[in-house]
Amino acid sequence: MHLRLGTRGSQLALAQSNWVADRIREVHPDWSVDLIPIRTTGDRVLDRPLTTLGGKGLFVKEIEEALLRGEIDCAVHSGKDLPATLAPGLVIAAVPPREDPIDVLVTREGVSLERFPRCGTIGTSSPRRAALLRWLRPDIVVTPLRGNVDTRLRKLREGEVDGVVLAAAGLRRLGIQDVPLQLLDPVLFLPAVAQGALCVETRSDSWKGRLEFLHDVVAGFCVTAERAFLAAVEGSCHTALAARAEVWNGELVLDGLIADPNGQRLVRGRSRGAVQQAEAIGARLAEQLLAAGGREILSSKVPDNPQ
Missing domain, CATH: 3.40.190.10 (Periplasmic binding protein-like II)
Known part of the structure; x- marks a missing residue:
């Protein structure tokens, strides 16, 4: 074959x-x-x-x-x-x-997001990461940064930015272990749909x-719920969306959020149920967040590089 x-x-x-x-x-x-x-x-x-x-x-x-x-x-x-x-x-x-879906903050000194210097620059081209960074630390500068993992780490080393946010899964799969990083709390810094x-x-x-x-059955249920959330929200490419599903004692628990990339508006919530209802759980959470203000966020226009 x-x-x-x-x-x-x-x-x-x-x-x-x-x-x-x-x-x-x-x-x-x-x-x-x-x-x-x-x-x-x-x-x-x-x-x-x-x-x-x-x-x-x-x-x-x-x-x-x-x-x-x-x-x-x-x-x-x-x-x-x-x-x-x-x-x-x-x-x-x-x-x-599935690998762990969490994000990490990589800096030259290995500082946490809480201790990251005021007015320091963090590079990311992800609307979700940009929104959460601005939501949690409105005093820092978020700047667009594209390229593969090695390119972004090189730009960090060369001083183009003071920090970059990357997926922990990508670093693990590449075998990169020698960079100073801090894990970002996935409760606050909710991962992207199907990350990892x-x-x-x-x-x-x-x-x-x-x-x-x-x-993998568990990974399949979790990804199904997260992607059902994504499909039901129908967000644009300018919108910050996040979702993370976990299975606890046979029950699927899905957390999600909708935000605008400037980090000023954010709605989040949780839906849960039997794992076999993964798709319905995702759709239900989307409906919940859209009704709580997400629809207004999705319909608003946001500049390409808000600051």
Whole structure:
């Protein structure tokens, strides 16, 4: 059996896809697995904020097109890169075991967000991270910063910014352990939808059943709830959205928030229920937050780089 596995070409994307390929080879040593790097629009255009380019779908569009043309058999995505709606004919075949979804603050001195210097500069191009930074520390400067993990860490070392916020999962998958960092409390600094999760996407009529052995049931329920929240909110690429689901004693607990990137308005809430109701839990939380002020936040226009 020959499996062509599509992936972005970044160091992190290749590390994630190689991890999935290794799991496939462990279970099916007779399968031949080839990684097919695909350069997406989001990888090519680095001089403009993602919010001006059309949002997260830019990291998957070309990969999904390759799937639909039959040039690859499946693809590995960072869960947070997937838009709420997949291209017609495509499905998520598996969500492997999830890494911790929390964010970390990396600085040259290893200071916490609470002790970060007033008027210091933190780089991020994530509306969610920008909103939460401004909400928690309105006295600091948040500036756009794009690029892969190595690029952002280099800009930090060179003094272009005083700190960067990164996903802990990405650092772990890259084996980066020698940077001074502080964990950001996930209760206050709620992660992105499906952060830390990988999603294996394929055509609905081909490899779906063959790849189910990669699926982790708990991670799958959590990602389903978070993505249902994302789909029901229907936020724009300018809007800060966050959601984190956990399973406690068989019950799924979903926290979520809607904010504007300037950090002045934020609504958050919680929904819970049986794990089998994951999709309904996500939709219910979205309805709750939209009614509590989220709809007004989503309908407002926010400048590309609020400060």
